[in-house]
Amino acid sequence: MNHPAHHGPTVAPERRHPDSTGAAPVGIVIATRNRRASLAVTVRNLLALPERPDVLVVDNASTDDTRAMLARDFPQVRVLPLPYNRGALARTHGVRALDTPYVAFSDDDSWWAPGALGAAARHFDDHPRLGLLSARTLVGPGDAADPLNDLLADSPLGTATDLPGTQVLGFLGCAAVARRTAYLDAGGYHPLLFFGGEETLLAYDLAARGWGVTHCPDVIAHHHPHPRPRTGRPAVVRRNALLTAWLRRPLPHALARTRALAADARRDPHARHALRETLTRLPAALRARRPLPPHVERAARLLDGADGPDGPDGPGGAVS
Numbered sequence: 001m002n003h004p005a006h007h008g009p010t011v012a013p014e015r016r017h018p019d020s021t022g023a024a025p026v027g028i029v030i031a032t033r034n035r036r037a038s039l040a041v042t043v044r045n046l047l048a049l050p051e052r053p054d055v056l057v058v059d060n061a062s063t064d065d066t067r068a069m070l071a072r073d074f075p076q077v078r079v080l081p082l083p084y085n086r087g088a089l090a091r092t093h094g095v096r097a098l099d100t101p102y103v104a105f106s107d108d109d110s111w112w113a114p115g116a117l118g119a120a121a122r123h124f125d126d127h128p129r130l131g132l133l134s135a136r137t138l139v140g141p142g143d144a145a146d147p148l149n150d151l152l153a154d155s156p157l158g159t160a161t162d163l164p165g166t167q168v169l170g171f172l173g174c175a176a177v178a179r180r181t182a183y184l185d186a187g188g189y190h191p192l193l194f195f196g197g198e199e200t201l202l203a204y205d206l207a208a209r210g211w212g213v214t215h216c217p218d219v220i221a222h223h224h225p226h227p228r229p230r231t232g233r234p235a236v237v238r239r240n241a242l243l244t245a246w247l248r249r250p251l252p253h254a255l256a257r258t259r260a261l262a263a264d265a266r267r268d269p270h271a272r273h274a275l276r277e278t279l280t281r282l283p284a285a286l287r288a289r290r291p292l293p294p295h296v297e298r299a300a301r302l303l304d305g306a307d308g309p310d311g312p313d314g315p316g317g318a319v320s
Contacts, residue, residue, distance in 0.1 A: 026177065027100035028104045029058060031058050032107075053104070055077045061084045091189060105173060109174075109223065120133060123219070130163055134172065135172075152168050164216050165216035166215045190247070207292075207299065235270040236277075248290065
């Protein structure tokens with residue numbers, strides 16, 4: 001399905017190719033906190049890439065010896081220490097600190113396949129409206145395909161003539177590459193969400209500004225998450241899905257999502273926690289409310305239908 005093209009933002013063209021010093025057009029931002037062992041594996045893999053990208057680690061106020069380890073073992077890596085934990089906003093600090101036209105995001109348990117960043121740069125070079133691309137993610141030492149790959153590839157938004165891949169309104173934060181000007185134009189990650197399904201809101205805001213968001217399976221990321229379950233994650237993801245609805249979606253949609261969560265809260269402790277945290281943040285969400293333009297709202301509704309009546313609660317908000 002071809003999604004109707006719309007007017008893209010007007011921005012100055014980026015420096016798209018290596019400069020006279022041979023600098024790569026894609027830099028990498030890693031947000032980390034107290035994960036020195038897995039961070040070391042990530043950094044080692046990124047420094048071995050043939051594209052030789054600049055790597056910037058944004059440290060979310062780690063209390064272990066993350067910074068000492070980086071200074072000792074990886075002196076060529078830039079480190080941006082934050083005075084307190086900023087959650088996903090750490091990525092925005094990193095984007096601002098880099099001057100590369102394109103920025104790839106890694107977590108402290110993910111890295112890029114050799115050649116992936118070169119493929120991403122070519123997509124951005126060839127498609128000026130492309131704001132962010134979602135990569136194909138391979139999980140663990142066996143390189144198992146993340147289930148999100150097929151969900152994104154099968155997005156009902158289809159293709160657009162001026163974009164690569166398949167149009168989406170969601171992605172996995174540790175497997176995405178952004179045009180720096182587009183990311184900053186959209187405002188980056190929203191401070192109200194902190195972490196957990198925060199990607200959907202950024203995808204909405206990019207699309208609202210006229211930027212394309214697509215899934216490009218020829219760009220490959222590796223993700224090696226810790227096997228220990230993150231017990232608080234379901235509540236945080238549901239909270240952020242509802243806050244995203246209040247921030248950007250029509251009031252009837254936000255009210256319906258709130259009623260559904262309240263009904264679940266009667267029997268589900270995760271839902272109760274999510275509802276409490278949403279209500280605490282709701283005044284701030286209402287102050288920052290900015291409904292989507294009609295063409296993006298139509299795309300979001302189409303994805304609501306694809307994901308079921310309650311919408312997505314998976315990584316990156318699935319595709320909506």
